[in-house]
Amino acid sequence: xxxxxxxxxxxxxxxxxxxxxxxxxxxxxxxxxxxxxxxxxxxxxxxxxxxxxxxxxxxxxxxxxxxxxxxxxxxxxxxxxxxxxxxxxxxxxxxxxxxxxxxxxxxxxxxxxxxxxxxxxxxxxxxxxxxxxxxxxxxxxxxxxxxxxxxxxxxxxxxxxxxxxxxxxxxxxxxxxxxxxxxxxxxxxxxxxxxxxxxxxxxxxxxxxxxxxxxxxxxxxxxxxxxxxxxxxx
Amino acid sequence: xxxxxxxxxxxxxxxxxxxxxxxxxxxxxxxxxxxxxxxxxxxxxxxxxxxxxxxxxxxxxxxxxxxxxxxxxxxxxxxxxxxxxxxxxxxxxxxxxxxxxxxxxxxxxxxxxxxxxxxxxxxxxxxxxxxxxxxxxxxxxxxxxxxxxxxxxxxxxxxxxxxxxxxxxxxxxxxxxxxxxxxxxxxxxxxxxxxxxxxxxxxxxxxxxxxxxxxxxxxxxxxxxxxxxxxxxxxxxxxxxxxxxxxxxxx
Amino acid sequence: xxxxxxxxxxxxxxxxxxxxxxxxxxxxxxxxxxxxxxxxxxxxxxxxxxxxxxxxxxxxxxxxxxxxxxxxxxxxxxxxxxxxxxxxxxxxxxxxxxxxxxxxxxxxxxxxxxxxxxxxxxxxxxxxxxxxxxxxxxxxxxxxxxxxxxxxxxxxxxxxxxxxxxxxxxxxxxxxxxxxxxxxxxxxxxxxxxxxxxxxxxxxxxxxxxxxxxxxxxxxxxxx
Numbered sequence: 056x057x058x059x060x061x062x063x064x065x066x067x068x069x070x071x072x073x074x075x076x077x078x079x080x081x082x083x084x085x086x087x088x089x090x091x092x093x094x095x096x097x098x099x100x101x102x103x104x105x106x107x108x109x110x111x112x113x114x115x116x117x118x119x120x121x122x123x124x125x126x127x128x129x130x131x132x133x134x135x136x137x138x139x140x141x142x143x144x145x146x147x148x149x150x151x152x153x154x155x156x157x158x159x160x161x162x163x164x165x166x167x168x169x170x171x172x173x174x175x176x177x178x179x180x181x182x183x184x185x186x187x188x189x190x191x192x193x194x195x196x197x198x199x200x201x202x203x204x205x206x207x208x209x210x211x212x213x214x215x216x217x218x219x220x221x222x223x224x225x226x227x228x229x230x231x232x233x234x235x236x237x238x239x240x241x242x243x244x245x246x247x248x249x250x251x252x253x254x255x256x257x258x259x260x261x262x263x264x265x266x267x268x269x270x271x272x273x274x275x276x277x278x279x280x281x282x283x284x285x286x287x288x289x
Numbered sequence: 290x291x292x293x294x295x296x297x298x299x300x301x302x303x304x305x306x307x308x309x310x311x312x313x314x315x316x317x318x319x320x321x322x323x324x325x326x327x328x329x330x331x332x333x334x335x336x337x338x339x340x341x342x343x344x345x346x347x348x349x350x351x352x353x354x355x356x357x358x359x360x361x362x363x364x365x366x367x368x369x370x371x372x373x374x375x376x377x378x379x380x381x382x383x384x385x386x387x388x389x390x391x392x393x394x395x396x397x398x399x400x401x402x403x404x405x406x407x408x409x410x411x412x413x414x415x416x417x418x419x420x421x422x423x424x425x426x427x428x429x430x431x432x433x434x435x436x437x438x439x440x441x442x443x444x445x446x447x448x449x450x451x452x453x454x455x456x457x458x459x460x461x462x463x464x465x466x467x468x469x470x471x472x473x474x475x476x477x478x479x480x481x482x483x484x485x486x487x488x489x490x491x492x493x494x495x496x497x498x499x500x501x502x503x504x505x506x507x508x509x510x511x512x513x514x515x516x517x518x519x520x521x522x523x524x525x526x527x528x529x530x531x532x533x534x535x536x537x538x539x540x
Numbered sequence: 541x542x543x544x545x546x547x548x549x550x551x552x553x554x555x556x557x558x559x560x561x562x563x564x565x566x567x568x569x570x571x572x573x574x575x576x577x578x579x580x581x582x583x584x585x586x587x588x589x590x591x592x593x594x595x596x597x598x599x600x601x602x603x604x605x606x607x608x609x610x611x612x613x614x615x616x617x618x619x620x621x622x623x624x625x626x627x628x629x630x631x632x633x634x635x636x637x638x639x640x641x642x643x644x645x646x647x648x649x650x651x652x653x654x655x656x657x658x659x660x661x662x663x664x665x666x667x668x669x670x671x672x673x674x675x676x677x678x679x680x681x682x683x684x685x686x687x688x689x690x691x692x693x694x695x696x697x698x699x700x701x702x703x704x705x706x707x708x709x710x711x712x713x714x715x716x717x718x719x720x721x722x723x724x725x726x727x728x729x730x731x732x733x734x735x736x737x738x739x740x741x742x743x744x745x746x747x748x749x750x751x752x753x754x755x756x757x758x759x760x761x762x763x764x
Binding site: 069070071073074075104105107108109126127128131171 | 550677
């Protein structure tokens with residue numbers, strides 16, 4: 056049999072990636088009696104800012120909020136899907152899904168899309184049965200873990216050491232007591248403001264969801280009433 | 290085996306009777322004759338479609354619309370099983386849509402009637418289907434808006450173009466009335482009045498069934514679109530029709 | 541042998557920027573009338589702003605894809621109107637539908653190669669949205685696609701305010717179109733404006749050249 060001396064030249068295939076990264080940073084903290092989920096509202100498109108006012112948070116139940124960095128189009132359908140799944144759970148079992156159960160469900164959905172993943176980097180915050188804060192952090196294909204704090208997205212690398220130092224305090228000789236809710240909110244504002252100084256994909260406005268036994272309060276943009284948290288430059 | 294009218298030859302549209310009839314199709318035509326009446330008129334530069342909807346219950350607030358818009362310029366009215374009529378309306382809409390998708394032109398009424406007739410005929414050929422228990426009147430304009438078009442398709446798949454046509458319980462008296470009209474000179478508003486009058490006229494009062502009138506039209510005044518007749522004109526037409534009946538009864 | 545599956549991997553006949561802003565009584569959008577074939581100015585008088593039911597759309601990117609999207613949306617609006625039950629889609633509803641269509645196609649790795657701007661109103665307030673070939677979408681009082689995102693958006697964000705009059709809005713978009721005419725190769729001086737009022741009334745202005753552009757060598761210009 057004759058074998059060609061030279062491998063046949065294949066036309067270079069043009070390809071198009073169905074993925075795009077719209078940037079953004081999320082942050083979640085589990086406190087003794089609260090949980091916080093926060094994210095900026097910038098929508099990046101390469102070096103452009105497409106929009107300054109797009110939420111990355113979705114409140115899924117009274118005591119559970121998800122924050123998602125990554126691709127905005129994927130996030131929109133993912134949040135939409137989660138909302139219907141949360142409703143379905145209630146129709147089927149007659150009670151609201153707990154953050155822990157929801158966390159597992161999110162992992163299952165993400166893993167179900169293992170071979171065409173949602174380009175979504177999630178953090179989930181909520182309160183467990185005892186009223187303690189819980190936080191879960193995910194990768195795009197459903198690997199997840201419960202943590203005392205978590206961050207994902209374009210500014211995660213900048214935030215992580217700050218959280219290690221201020222919340223975990225592993226290498227401190229003198230340890231501070233866990234932050235109260237108000238201290239944590241102030242800390243989140245400062246931390247996210249810092250990230251927005253150096254990460255071009257993070258900025259504009261900050262949204263903070265504060266989850267306590269009473270429910271979820273979202274500290275957000277002026278339009279929604281409470282407080283306008285402007286990040287970085289005007 | 291059944292020993293009724295059809296002696297067993299009436300159980301399927303896939304079987305002829307010994308004298309060459311398909312009873313199922315005839316029964317479908319009967320279903321049309323059991324329903325309210327529908328009329329279509331092609332006047333001077335206009336098409337008017339009318340239908341009477343029996344009030345099935347005293348508690349009914351308002352009957353659902355029976356005249357359907359199929360594309361911008363084409364409408365239909367029908368008599369027969371209401372659910373079959375709706376199915377056919379949706380089938381026609383889909384046909385109009387796909388034609389427009391392919392040719393970027395509104396489907397001509399003739400083409401739509403031919404396609405509808407094929408669909409209905411197909412339901413008369415196999416035992417798998419029950420023939421549609423509906424007669425459909427298609428009316429409207431082609432994209433050039435030059436000439437009003439009117440077609441009627443029956444459960445057998447029969448389809449013809451008409452100057453005026455009727456179907457339903459009292460289709461024959463209606464036809465007698467329609468034949469008296471000077472159709473080529475009938476203006477749009479006049480045609481509306483006429484359809485209302487005839488539908489009232491042919492109504493069987495001995496059965497004492499209240500009914501609701503529904504009229505739709507396409508003409509220059511509507512920009513050749515098929516739309517319901519405005520309520521003001523509808524009210525005027527009904528009033529005139531009732532006056533006509535009173536005067537007739539007095540005479 | 542089966543023919544290979546073909547997909548749009550690059551746009552062919554393309555339109556460039558569309559810019560849009562909301563103003564006091566509605567939304568104003570603008571684009572030029574050029575459809576390019578690579579670097580050839582192939583079709584010089586194509587309307588890229590279209591009125592569909594309750595909204596106005598315009599798009600940059602592949603023109604054939606845009607025509608198809610226009611057909612899809614028109615169909616959707618017509619379908620609803622045939623039922624004659626008084627229901628009409630609002631602009632945000634139609635926008636959500638368009639976003640789902642764009643996302644569905646990107647998920648089939650066979651995108652509509654466009655960035656579509658949609659204008660209309662929502663509960664008595666102007667609505668202006670934008671969706672791209674990935675399904676990325678947002679609503680914003682200022683929107684610009686193509687080179688407009690780099691060149692016009694900064695101007696729009698700086699000078700826009702919510703109670704602009706139509707004249708102010710018109711002047712602002714003209715300014716942006718002038719900048720784009722100077723710097724974007726794939727544009728011509730034949731520009732079209734279209735607006736949609738809060739009552740849903742659309743007005744598509746006839747295309748016209750921009751005035752007040754200067755093309756002399758810089759040395760000969762005497763600055764005021």
